[in-house]
Amino acid sequence: MNDPAGCRLSHLIAAARLWLILITVFAYSLHPVFGQVLRLETTSGNTGGKLNCSLRAEPKTLNPVFAMDVSSRTVTSIMHADLLHINRKTDVVEPSLARSWEVTRGGQSYTLHLRRGVRFSDGTPFTADDVLFSFQVYLDPEVNAPQRDLLIIDGKPLQVVKVDSLTIRVDLPRPYAAAARLFDGLAMLPSHLLEPVKRSGKLQDAWSIATPAAQIAGLGPFRLKNYLPGQAMILERNPYFWKQDGAQRTLPYLDELDFAFLANQDAESIRFAAGQLDLLARLSADSYGVLDKDAGQKHFQMIDGGPGLEFDFLLFNLNSDVAGRLPEAAATQKWFQQTAFRQALSFAVNRDVLVNLAFQNHAVPLASPVTPASQAWLSPQTRPEKQDLSRARKLLADAGFQIRDGSLFDSAGKQVKFTILAASSNRQRSEIASMLRRDFAELGIDAQVVSLEFRSLLQRVTQNHDYDTAVMGLSAGDTEPNGNLSLWLSDGNLHLWNLGQKKPATPWESEIDDAMHRQMFLTNVPVRRKTYARVQEIYREQLPFLSLASPNMLGAARAGLIGVLPSPLDPAMLDNVAAFYWKN
Amino acid sequence: MNLKHVATIFLALCAVLLVAADFFATADPGAMNPSLPYLPPETLHFRSASGRLQLHPYVVRSRPVPGHFAAYSAQDAATLPLQFFVWTTQSPDSPSSSAQQLRFCGVSSAHAADSPHFLGTDQYGRDVWSRLLVGGRTTVAIGIFAALCAGLLGLAFGLLAGLFGGLVDALIMRTTETMISVPWFYLLLALRALLPLRTSPLVAVVISTGLLALIGWARPARILRGAALEARQRGYVTMARATGANSGHLVRWHILPDVAPLAVTQFTILLPQFIASEVALSYFGLGVDEPLVSWGNLIAAAQHLSSLVEYPWVIAPIWAMLPLFFALHLVTDHRERPAPLTKFAQRRQNDSFPLERV
Numbered sequence: 035m036n037d038p039a040g041c042r043l044s045h046l047i048a049a050a051r052l053w054l055i056l057i058t059v060f061a062y063s064l065h066p067v068f069g070q071v072l073r074l075e076t077t078s079g080n081t082g083g084k085l086n087c088s089l090r091a092e093p094k095t096l097n098p099v100f101a102m103d104v105s106s107r108t109v110t111s112i113m114h115a116d117l118l119h120i121n122r123k124t125d126v127v128e129p130s131l132a133r134s135w136e137v138t139r140g141g142q143s144y145t146l147h148l149r150r151g152v153r154f155s156d157g158t159p160f161t162a163d164d165v166l167f168s169f170q171v172y173l174d175p176e177v178n179a180p181q182r183d184l185l186i187i188d189g190k191p192l193q194v195v196k197v198d199s200l201t202i203r204v205d206l207p208r209p210y211a212a213a214a215r216l217f218d219g220l221a222m223l224p225s226h227l228l229e230p231v232k233r234s235g236k237l238q239d240a241w242s243i244a245t246p247a248a249q250i251a252g253l254g255p256f257r258l259k260n261y262l263p264g265q266a267m268i269l270e271r272n273p274y275f276w277k278q279d280g281a282q283r284t285l286p287y288l289d290e291l292d293f294a295f296l297a298n299q300d301a302e303s304i305r306f307a308a309g310q311l312d313l314l315a316r317l318s319a320d321s322y323g324v325l326d327k328d329a330g331q332k333h334f335q336m337i338d339g340g341p342g343l344e345f346d347f348l349l350f351n352l353n354s355d356v357a358g359r360l361p362e363a364a365a366t367q368k369w370f371q372q373t374a375f376r377q378a379l380s381f382a383v384n385r386d387v388l389v390n391l392a393f394q395n396h397a398v399p400l401a402s403p404v405t406p407a408s409q410a411w412l413s414p415q416t417r418p419e420k421q422d423l424s425r426a427r428k429l430l431a432d433a434g435f436q437i438r439d440g441s442l443f444d445s446a447g448k449q450v451k452f453t454i455l456a457a458s459s460n461r462q463r464s465e466i467a468s469m470l471r472r473d474f475a476e477l478g479i480d481a482q483v484v485s486l487e488f489r490s491l492l493q494r495v496t497q498n499h500d501y502d503t504a505v506m507g508l509s510a511g512d513t514e515p516n517g518n519l520s521l522w523l524s525d526g527n528l529h530l531w532n533l534g535q536k537k538p539a540t541p542w543e544s545e546i547d548d549a550m551h552r553q554m555f556l557t558n559v560p561v562r563r564k565t566y567a568r569v570q571e572i573y574r575e576q577l578p579f580l581s582l583a584s585p586n587m588l589g590a591a592r593a594g595l596i597g598v599l600p601s602p603l604d605p606a607m608l609d610n611v612a613a614f615y616w617k618n
Numbered sequence: 619m620n621l622k623h624v625a626t627i628f629l630a631l632c633a634v635l636l637v638a639a640d641f642f643a644t645a646d647p648g649a650m651n652p653s654l655p656y657l658p659p660e661t662l663h664f665r666s667a668s669g670r671l672q673l674h675p676y677v678v679r680s681r682p683v684p685g686h687f688a689a690y691s692a693q694d695a696a697t698l699p700l701q702f703f704v705w706t707t708q709s710p711d712s713p714s715s716s717a718q719q720l721r722f723c724g725v726s727s728a729h730a731a732d733s734p735h736f737l738g739t740d741q742y743g744r745d746v747w748s749r750l751l752v753g754g755r756t757t758v759a760i761g762i763f764a765a766l767c768a769g770l771l772g773l774a775f776g777l778l779a780g781l782f783g784g785l786v787d788a789l790i791m792r793t794t795e796t797m798i799s800v801p802w803f804y805l806l807l808a809l810r811a812l813l814p815l816r817t818s819p820l821v822a823v824v825i826s827t828g829l830l831a832l833i834g835w836a837r838p839a840r841i842l843r844g845a846a847l848e849a850r851q852r853g854y855v856t857m858a859r860a861t862g863a864n865s866g867h868l869v870r871w872h873i874l875p876d877v878a879p880l881a882v883t884q885f886t887i888l889l890p891q892f893i894a895s896e897v898a899l900s901y902f903g904l905g906v907d908e909p910l911v912s913w914g915n916l917i918a919a920a921q922h923l924s925s926l927v928e929y930p931w932v933i934a935p936i937w938a939m940l941p942l943f944f945a946l947h948l949v950t951d952h953r954e955r956p957a958p959l960t961k962f963a964q965r966r967q968n969d970s971f972p973l974e975r976v
Binding site: 299300303304320321323324327362384387390391394395453455458461465468469471472482483484485487494500501502 | 650652655687688741742808815816818819902907908909919921922923924927928
């Protein structure tokens with residue numbers, strides 16, 4: 035019965051078992067391989083190598099909360115990760131830092147389950163506290179993050195509750211159609227580094243581009259290695275990244291990502307053709323044409339990702355504050371305020387020629403600001419109009435306009451003359467303006483192109499409203515209807531044709547406001563689609579601005595670079611950068 | 619015949635081509651042809667395919683390859699026989715007001731799209747040769763206008779400073795130094811934003827060239843002041859002054875004739891400088907605006923890599939400016955050497971002898 039030896043053995047076994055469990059638990063939490071990594075279905079690629087990319091300007095900040103410009107957003111989106119992520123190929127929301135989620139209370143509660151074993155790029159574990167802290171930052175009125183508006187639904191901020199160390203619940207004030215998409219691009223911040231900074235009220239100054247790499251940590255595939263002022267920003271592989279390929283190898287494949295700062299596209303193209311850059315994003319049709327001719331010889335692949343979310347348009351000055359203040363603008367506004375006049379101008383535009391000449395066929399003609407990149411929400415009724423001069427002339431004649439000696443006069447006998455503003459720095463927009471002038475001349479309209487430096491153009495359009503028409507471009511924030519919210523809503527800051535409205539100036543703008551507010555809370559997709567189609571229909575009847583064309587997402591990559599996926603959402607061609615690899 | 623003569627003849631030829639630009643242009647410079655963007659230059663053929671000499675020279679029009687941008691194939695190319703002294707119709711978009719235009723050379727067909735393109739076409743299928751001529755006229759006119767204004771202003775201030783000296787001289791010279799030290803070009807770039815939006819392109823051009831002139835007078839004024847100072851010291855001027863001649867008389871009969879050759883030289887130096895200024899301003903999109911054509915906005919449209927690499931003919935104005943500036947400088951160089959004495963100068967020189975002997 036009493037067997038001291040056997041007893042000792044069983045004690046030893048029990049102790050060994052305990053140690054084994056402890057070691058396993060420790061290892062499990064130590065390395066992502068033992069944690070809950072996100073495994074991609076892709077076959078495995080080659081590890082190592084570096085990718086030379088470029089940015090048009092130096093990033094202004096490395097703080098994802100305040101990154102607004104393209105360069106900062108590109109870099110921060112690679113250095114950080116979000117809870118849920120929109121698949122750039124399928125446009126569907128997929129797990130990211132949250133491995134799964136449940137929607138309860140009729141779409142009002144989102145319970146997100148975080149991956150276990152995820153670590154920041156400095157090795158600190160990522161937990162629900164970091165999520166909680168991140169939302170505190172984004173929602174804090176004192177921080178005034180640009181993302182705050184997105185997280186306030188129906189006037190109320192969403193509530194974030196920590197359920198346990200790996201579970202978070204997000205409560206919405208009411209069911210919200212695009213709730214899951216809100217999490218995309220919302221970088222999760224390391225509370226261990228930023229909480230003390232936030233407490234001291236200096237979050238805005240944190241993580242400037244001069245911050246040493248050791249003081250910055252993120253959850254993205256790459257982390258900061260070095261910043262060379264005026265020259266380049268170098269990112270290195272994040273060894274703690276939480277994604278793996280099909281062969282269970284931790285991503286990213288590449289060791290280094292270099293971003294050279296090159297001021298213009300010509301400089302980029304020359305460097306690319308010389309082999310000093312491996313990937314070009316946001317190429318213009320001109321540069322694409324030049325590189326395309328050499329593509330076979332010099333071993334690079336051209337990327338035409340089809341239409342993105344950018345749309346170029348002719349803006350009419352319909353601002354209510356013009357009358358009485360700016361007599362010249364008010365005089366031309368009398369014509370623009372007539373729907374028939376705007377429709378006639380739309381019929382006069384030859385969008386096919388415009389796409390062919392200004393974009394060398396790398397664009398699509400548009401009927402509304404909803405581009406084909408938002409295919410799911412594009413109303414089938416809104417097809418781009420073909421040039422129809424006789425219809426345009428008839429519309430004008432019915433509205434009391436007359437042609438005398440080849441010139442158009444309004445019913446009061448005043449000759450129809452106006453200016454088209456275009457930014458002198460943007461060649462394509464200046465070209466579009468010239469082509470519009472030519473098209474309008476067919477109706478006897480004397481339109482004059484005025485090239486202005488971009489900032490003074492912007493000042494006229496957004497501040498003092500002293501202009502007639504302007505050729506501009508905008509890019510929707512998302513493929514779904516909320517991406518254009520600030521354009522559609524009468525009090526939106528991109529409601530460019532009539533800014534600063536306290537209440538809708540016209541019945542149709544009021545109807546658009548209603549529909550846009552309504553669609554936000556419609557969780558039934560077909561009903562929401564129908565509501566948004568109505569908005570597009572109103573746009574088409576009223577034409578407050580003329581949608582012209584949507585340029586394609588163009589790029590070029592060195593042959594042998596695998597995994598590039600052009601996307602209308604940020605960061606253009608680099609979303610999939612974790613899975614990029616060199617073939618040989 | 620030396621290089622100077624060649625330069626003079628070349629300049630005269632340019633003058634004829636530019637003055638009669640509409641006549642020598644083969645097409646309406648504003649007429650677009652969306653089906654022929656970036657058509658390469660077409661050569662004149664004098665022999666038919668079988669090798670026989672043709673009565674009318676002709677060009678061969680390549681056909682656009684469908685579905686490709688600016689790609690042309692020689693297959694099924696059409697021949698366009700040329701005729702001289704033909705009447706063509708202008709497009710409604712043309713800056714010219716007349717409906718019919720007599721051309722030195724063209725295609726008799728009424729269809730404007732059939733005009734020959736000796737220097738190819740630009741992005742909109744507009745004829746580069748015609749735009750080069752019409753644009754050159756605008757640019758050179760602006761250059762002459764600005765150089766004249768600046769030259770006259772420079773002469774006036776230079777003479778004032780040189781003649782009166784003292785406070786007037788100091789004031790004018792300090793002003794010129796200020797003008798020279800300010801980076802005016804960058805200020806001019808901001809000018810378009812300050813001009814009223816609805817100024818017609820022509821008025822905008824006149825204002826910006828007027829301003830160019832307003833800035834450009836400083837250097838010639840300094841040089842002419844020196845010449846006036848020197849002239850003032852001459853014996854015959856002292857003698858005239860001693861005999862009671864007033865300032866007006868001195869300037870009209872003694873100093874101006876002395877300074878005039880230098881003033882002309884200054885003008886010829888300013889001319890290429892102002893032509894280049896127009897080109898630079900328009901290059902940045904802030905000089906001559908569409909529908910007016912100028913070398914500056916022609917080059918502006920070609921400022922991208924694609925033009926230099928793929929379509930070098932669209933930068934024709936650069937090729938035109940090189941020999942033009944060269945010729946202008948050659949002629950200027952000649953002018954800077956002492957001119958043979960005119961009757962006036964001879965008389966004045968004779969006048970000065972007795973005094974110098976004293």
